Amino acid sequence: MTVRRRRARTRPPAALVPLAVIALTFLVLPFVALLQRAPWSSMGDLLGEPLVTDALRLSVVSALAATGLSLLGGVPLAWVLARTEFPGRAFVRAVVLLPMVLPPVVGGAALLFAFGRRGLVGAPAYDGTGLLLPYSLAGVIAANTFVALPFLVVTVEAGLRTADRRYEDAAATLGASRWTTFRRVTLPMVAPSVVAGAVLCWARALGEFGATVTFAGNLQGRTQTMPLAVFLALESDRDAAIALSLLLIAVSLAVLVPLRDRWLAA
Amino acid sequence: MTTSLRALLAAVTGAGMLTSVACGDGGRGAAGPDGADTGLAGTVTVFAAASLTDVLTEAADAFEAQHPDVTVEVSFAGSQSLREQILAGAPADVYASADGTDMDALAAAGELAGHPRVFARNSLQIVVPAGNPGAVDGLADLGEPGLLVGLCAPEVPCGRLGLRALAEAGVTPEPDTEEPDVRSLLTKVAAGELDAGLVYRTDVLAGGDDVEGVALDPAVAAEIGYPVATLARSDEPDIASAFVDALVSDTGRSIVESHGFAAP
Structure with missing residues (x-):
C-alpha cells in the first residue's frame, strides 16, 4: 500500500552535528550520573523487596490498562478530530490537550472533584452503590488514563491528517461501508501512528506521579506505583530510590528499543 | 463546597x-x-x-x-x-x-x-472534615476498616511520629492511603475524601473552616x-x-x- 524507498545514507549538514551532540549529551548525562551513583552491590537485595515487586506490578498493570483504555477511546476521538467538521473543533482539541499542560497534581485534584466521594459524578455513584475510585487500582488507572490519553490522540490525529485520503475514497467507490473502510483501509494506514501513540501513552502512564498520588493516594500493594515508591524512597533511602529508578528505566527501555523502528516508520 | x-x-x-x-x-x-x-x-x-x-x-x-x-x-x-x-x-x-x-x-x-x-513545638492531632462525618473521636477510629483513613507515609517525619502514637495507643491503623507529605493529607481531608487523618496541630489550624481537630489522649500525644x-x-x-x-x-x-x- 505504501511505497517504501530505502534512501542512500547521506552525510548531515556540518552545522547540525555539534548541536545534535549537545542535545544528546544533555539528555544522556543525567542518566550516566544516575548509573554512577547506583548501589550496584546491594542492588539485588533492594530490588527483591516486596515494596519494589508490588510497585513494579502495579505500575506495569496500570500503565497497560491505561493504554488499552486510551486506544479504545482515543482512536475514535482522533478520527473525529481529524475527519469531521463541527463548530468549536479547535476548542475541543485544546481541551483534549489540557492534561498535557496542566500540572499533574492539579489534574489529580480535578479528578477528585469529579470522581471523588464528594465529586460531581462520584458523590451520586458513592451514595447509590458505594463505588469509590480513589484509593484503588481503578483510581490509579483512571489517573494514568487522564494524563496519557492526549499523547495517543495527538499522535493518531497527526497520522490521520497526513494519510492519503484517496485510498479511503477508492474503497468507498468500490462499495465498502464506512465501517469497513475504517477497519480495512484507514486503520492499517495509520497503524504506525497508533503504535507510536500507544507507546508514548504507555511511557507517560508508567512515569505518572502527581495525578496518581493526588487522586488515588499511596498505599503499598494497592496504589503505590514505581514513581510513588521512588519519591518516598528519596525521603529516607537514596540508594533504594536510585535502584528503583534504574529498574523503571530498564523496563521502559525494554519496551521502547524494540519498537523504535515501527515508530519511525510513521 | x-x-x-x-x-x-x-x-x-x-x-x-x-x-x-x-x-x-x-x-x-x-x-x-x-x-x-x-x-x-x-x-x-x-x-x-x-x-x-x-x-x-x-x-x-x-x-x-x-x-x-x-x-x-x-x-x-x-x-x-x-x-x-x-x-x-x-x-x-x-x-x-x-x-x-x-x-x-x-x-x-x-x-x-x-x-x-x-x-x-508542635503536636499531632486527628484532622476530620468539617462536621466530622465519620464521628471520629480518638485514635481507635483510625483502626476502623469502615472509615476512610489517611496517614503520612512512614518515610516522612509526621508518618513516623503518627505510627509511634498509634503503637502507644495500641491501635493497628487501617489506612487507605499513606500520603507523601502532611499537606497532601490535609488536602484530602479538607475535600471530604477522607474521614480522618493524623497531622500536626498547626496543619489543622491552616485547614481553616474546612476541617476540625480532635485532640489526642495526652498520654500518647506525640510532640516534636x-x-x-x-x-x-x-x-x-x-x-x-x-x-x-x-x-x-x-x-x-x-x-x-x-x-x-x-x-x-
Missing part, C-alpha cells in the same frame, strides 16, 4: 514547591524607622522547613525591622532536602528544621557552629521540637547568632505562638 475547592486547589498547587522568600529592601546603611543601631550589617541566609514558612517569614521581617542594615533571606523546603543542600555546600547561615534527626546529621558532619536550640542552629560555614556568624537569639527571645516566642506552635 466552593471554599473547600479553593483551599484544595491552593494546597495542591503549593505542595512540594520550594519557596524562596527574599525579605526587605536589601539596602545598606539606611537608618531604621525606630533608629535602632546594633552595628550589624549584611545579608544572612536562613534555610527553614516548609512547615515553618509563616513563622520564619514573620520572624525575618521583625529582625530586619530591628536591624535596618541587615537583609534576611529565607529559603523554605523539606528539612531533609535542605539538609542535603547544606551538606552539598549550599551557602546558608542558619538552619531551622522540623526534625531532630536532620539536625543531628548536620551536627555529626561538623556543619553546625553552635548547639541546636528548640524554638517551637523544631531546632535552630547557626552553621559552621557561615560568612556572617554574628548576624546568624543574633537571628537565632531573636528566635528564642520573648519576641520570637510570641511569633511562634501566634502561628499555633507551642513555645519550647
Whole structure:
C-alpha cells in the first residue's frame, strides 16, 4: 500500500552535528550520573523487596490498562478530530490537550472533584452503590488514563491528517461501508501512528506521579506505583530510590528499543 | 463546597514547591524607622522547613525591622532536602528544621557552629472534615476498616511520629492511603475524601473552616521540637547568632505562638 524507498545514507549538514551532540549529551548525562551513583552491590537485595515487586506490578498493570483504555477511546476521538467538521473543533482539541499542560497534581485534584466521594459524578455513584475510585487500582488507572490519553490522540490525529485520503475514497467507490473502510483501509494506514501513540501513552502512564498520588493516594500493594515508591524512597533511602529508578528505566527501555523502528516508520 | 475547592486547589498547587522568600529592601546603611543601631550589617541566609514558612517569614521581617542594615533571606523546603543542600555546600547561615534527626546529621558532619536550640513545638492531632462525618473521636477510629483513613507515609517525619502514637495507643491503623507529605493529607481531608487523618496541630489550624481537630489522649500525644542552629560555614556568624537569639527571645516566642506552635 505504501511505497517504501530505502534512501542512500547521506552525510548531515556540518552545522547540525555539534548541536545534535549537545542535545544528546544533555539528555544522556543525567542518566550516566544516575548509573554512577547506583548501589550496584546491594542492588539485588533492594530490588527483591516486596515494596519494589508490588510497585513494579502495579505500575506495569496500570500503565497497560491505561493504554488499552486510551486506544479504545482515543482512536475514535482522533478520527473525529481529524475527519469531521463541527463548530468549536479547535476548542475541543485544546481541551483534549489540557492534561498535557496542566500540572499533574492539579489534574489529580480535578479528578477528585469529579470522581471523588464528594465529586460531581462520584458523590451520586458513592451514595447509590458505594463505588469509590480513589484509593484503588481503578483510581490509579483512571489517573494514568487522564494524563496519557492526549499523547495517543495527538499522535493518531497527526497520522490521520497526513494519510492519503484517496485510498479511503477508492474503497468507498468500490462499495465498502464506512465501517469497513475504517477497519480495512484507514486503520492499517495509520497503524504506525497508533503504535507510536500507544507507546508514548504507555511511557507517560508508567512515569505518572502527581495525578496518581493526588487522586488515588499511596498505599503499598494497592496504589503505590514505581514513581510513588521512588519519591518516598528519596525521603529516607537514596540508594533504594536510585535502584528503583534504574529498574523503571530498564523496563521502559525494554519496551521502547524494540519498537523504535515501527515508530519511525510513521 | 466552593471554599473547600479553593483551599484544595491552593494546597495542591503549593505542595512540594520550594519557596524562596527574599525579605526587605536589601539596602545598606539606611537608618531604621525606630533608629535602632546594633552595628550589624549584611545579608544572612536562613534555610527553614516548609512547615515553618509563616513563622520564619514573620520572624525575618521583625529582625530586619530591628536591624535596618541587615537583609534576611529565607529559603523554605523539606528539612531533609535542605539538609542535603547544606551538606552539598549550599551557602546558608542558619538552619531551622522540623526534625531532630536532620539536625543531628548536620551536627555529626561538623556543619553546625553552635548547639541546636528548640524554638517551637508542635503536636499531632486527628484532622476530620468539617462536621466530622465519620464521628471520629480518638485514635481507635483510625483502626476502623469502615472509615476512610489517611496517614503520612512512614518515610516522612509526621508518618513516623503518627505510627509511634498509634503503637502507644495500641491501635493497628487501617489506612487507605499513606500520603507523601502532611499537606497532601490535609488536602484530602479538607475535600471530604477522607474521614480522618493524623497531622500536626498547626496543619489543622491552616485547614481553616474546612476541617476540625480532635485532640489526642495526652498520654500518647506525640510532640516534636523544631531546632535552630547557626552553621559552621557561615560568612556572617554574628548576624546568624543574633537571628537565632531573636528566635528564642520573648519576641520570637510570641511569633511562634501566634502561628499555633507551642513555645519550647
